Amino acid sequence: MIKIKVxxxxxxxxxxxxxxxxxxxxxxxxxxxxxxxxxxxTLFKCIAGLESYNGEVLSDVQPLxxxxxxxxxxxxxxxxxxxxxxxxxxxxxxxxxxxxxDQKNIFDLPLNQYASTYSTGTKKKLxxxxxxxxxxxxxxxxxxxNGVDIQSNIVLTEIILKLKELDKIIIVSSHIFSTxxxxxxxxxxxxxxxxxxxxxKVDFKTLEEEMKEITIGNRIEKLELK
Amino acid sequence: xxxxxxxxxxxxxxxTKEAGFNPVLGYLLxxxxxxxxxxxxxxxxxxxxxxxxxxxxxxxxxxxxNRRTDFLLSTFGNKSKNKIRVLENSIVCIPxxxxxxxxxxxxxxxxxxxxxxxxxxxxxxxxxxFTIPTPFSKNPFEFLTGFRKTFxxxxxxxxxxxxxxxxxxxxxxxxxxxxxxITTLSYYSKPEKEYYVWVHADTTKSFLKKKIIxxxxxxxxxxxPILIGLLIFYPIKFNLTLLFLFIGILFLxxxxxAKYSAYPDEIHLSEGFIIAFTILFPPLIMVVIxxxxxxxxxxxxxxxxxxx
Numbered sequence: 001m002i003k004i005k006v007x008x009x010x011x012x013x014x015x016x017x018x019x020x021x022x023x024x025x026x027x028x029x030x031x032x033x034x035x036x037x038x039x040x041x042t043l044f045k046c047i048a049g050l051e052s053y054n055g056e057v058l059s060d061v062q063p064l065x066x067x068x069x070x071x072x073x074x075x076x077x078x079x080x081x082x083x084x085x086x087x088x089x090x091x092x093x094x095x096x097x098x099x100x101x102d103q104k105n106i107f108d109l110p111l112n113q114y115a116s117t118y119s120t121g122t123k124k125k126l127x128x129x130x131x132x133x134x135x136x137x138x139x140x141x142x143x144x145x146n147g148v149d150i151q152s153n154i155v156l157t158e159i160i161l162k163l164k165e166l167d168k169i170i171i172v173s174s175h176i177f178s179t180x181x182x183x184x185x186x187x188x189x190x191x192x193x194x195x196x197x198x199x200x201k202v203d204f205k206t207l208e209e210e211m212k213e214i215t216i217g218n219r220i221e222k223l224e225l226k
Numbered sequence: 227x228x229x230x231x232x233x234x235x236x237x238x239x240x241x242t243k244e245a246g247f248n249p250v251l252g253y254l255l256x257x258x259x260x261x262x263x264x265x266x267x268x269x270x271x272x273x274x275x276x277x278x279x280x281x282x283x284x285x286x287x288x289x290x291x292n293r294r295t296d297f298l299l300s301t302f303g304n305k306s307k308n309k310i311r312v313l314e315n316s317i318v319c320i321p322x323x324x325x326x327x328x329x330x331x332x333x334x335x336x337x338x339x340x341x342x343x344x345x346x347x348x349x350x351x352x353x354x355x356f357t358i359p360t361p362f363s364k365n366p367f368e369f370l371t372g373f374r375k376t377f378x379x380x381x382x383x384x385x386x387x388x389x390x391x392x393x394x395x396x397x398x399x400x401x402x403x404x405x406x407x408i409t410t411l412s413y414y415s416k417p418e419k420e421y422y423v424w425v426h427a428d429t430t431k432s433f434l435k436k437k438i439i440x441x442x443x444x445x446x447x448x449x450x451p452i453l454i455g456l457l458i459f460y461p462i463k464f465n466l467t468l469l470f471l472f473i474g475i476l477f478l479x480x481x482x483x484a485k486y487s488a489y490p491d492e493i494h495l496s497e498g499f500i501i502a503f504t505i506l507f508p509p510l511i512m513v514v515i516x517x518x519x520x521x522x523x524x525x526x527x528x529x530x531x532x533x534x
Contacts, residue, residue, distance in 0.1 A: 088366060094426075
């Protein structure tokens with residue numbers, strides 16, 4: 001379980017998260033949606049403990065950060081580190097040694113090349129592989145499908161479902177609604193730092209329609225395309 | 227084009243400010259260091275003129291980097307890009323050319339200037355794409371990435387030791403050891419992204435302990451060829467050899483702890499001064515290490531969620 005109680009976050013006078021209350025249960029996948037700047041990444045960083053905040057984040061295993069696989073939107077890689085060494089670095093950090101990295105290279109990554117030379121999608125797949133090898137209890141995946149090819153997206157969807165089966169907690173953000181509706185049990189909508197609503201699987205279609213309506217509105221007409 | 231150079235000046239001023247200097251003072255300091263260093267080099271070696279040219283070219287090669295010139299080309303077009311690059315290289319070569327003229331090396335000054343203009347019209351790849359093997363793959367990342375960036379230093383240091391032993395110059399061996407020490411200290415000069423500290427399932431203390439143990443092991447591994455050479459050929463001076471090894475290790479601990487005491491910022495000017503004083507008066511290290519350690523512990527508590 002992860003429980004967020006009245007979490008708020010401000011940068012000077014700018015309040016980017018406003019009294020967020022959420023509860024995540026084991027064996028479930030949660031989607032967090034919202035426009036750019038809605039506060040998704042900040043919320044993830046607060047849960048991970050990478051940002052200070054007001055409020056509480058509780059979990060059934062402590063400290064949460066040691067059991068959390070965090071995939072950032074734009075993972076950073078050192079300039080002279082190979083894919084394999086990156087995986088080893090992240091596994092060592094969690095005390096996981098003697099892992100057969102080559103066998104677990106499910107995305108067929110060029111592990112002996114410098115990670116900084118990888119394409120955006122390949123970098124993301126490397127970062128995903130790393131947090132999977134860490135054998136975490138909780139996963140926060142910020143835009144995991146972005147920039148990744150269709151084949152790998154299919155694999156990633158299956159991985160998320162497998163993690164759910166293994167009783168992990170998975171929190172995913174994505175701008176591609178279909179990827180969330182395929183995997184999530186519940187989707188939480190954030191807008192300007194506020195938790196607008198939580199929607200269960202049966203109502204995903206309605207949520208998608210609502211989001212389309214709000215997002216598109218009359219913007220296309222304004223363009224007066226000819 | 228004018229806007230481009232104004233922007234470059236603004237960016238340089240920002241960097242100088244971030245380093246803790248007033249920009250004017252910063253530029254003045256760089257100039258003083260440049261003059262003193264070049265005087266020292268010309269005083270010490272007859273190859274100084276080549277060194278001056280080499281340093282100038284190394285700066286210019288960086289400016290000719292592929293992605294950078296591609297950006298200039300796509301933003302300003304070919305003609306303006308060439309003008310910008312020629313002007314940039316001319317600005318860079320001014321102090322070096324002036325230096326050569328000052329030493330009455332007119333031919334070298336002309337060659338340097340012509341080469342600088344020519345280099346401006348080309349672009350280069352400045353990074354090697356093949357993977358350099360290292361003995362540090364099992365414990366990434368500081369020595370692993372640092373070794374790959376400075377790999378050419380190590381054969382040089384080992385060769386100097388061999389020359390030192392050959393001409394019976396013990397000090398040259400010690401100098402090689404110091405060279406490796408300074409090189410490895412540079413691996414800890416920049417802070418990593420917070421994610422790479424956060425990801426460790428450690429307490430603050432165990433994290434620092436791990437970092438220090440790995441740094442020590444790796445440093446000893448790199449100095450072993452020199453140590454063996456000096457211990458075999460200068461057995462009576464074993465205490466001096468081990469003393470320098472020990473000092474190298476202590477300075478490595480200092481820089482590791484200094485990095486985390488300023489984290490996530492770069493090492494501040496104040497920490498830099500403390501390290502500089504410690505170099506001038508090494509016994510200070512016995513106070514400086516515990517000071518940086520305590521500061522690091524307090525500084526990293528938040529990231530490691532340490533309650534103690």
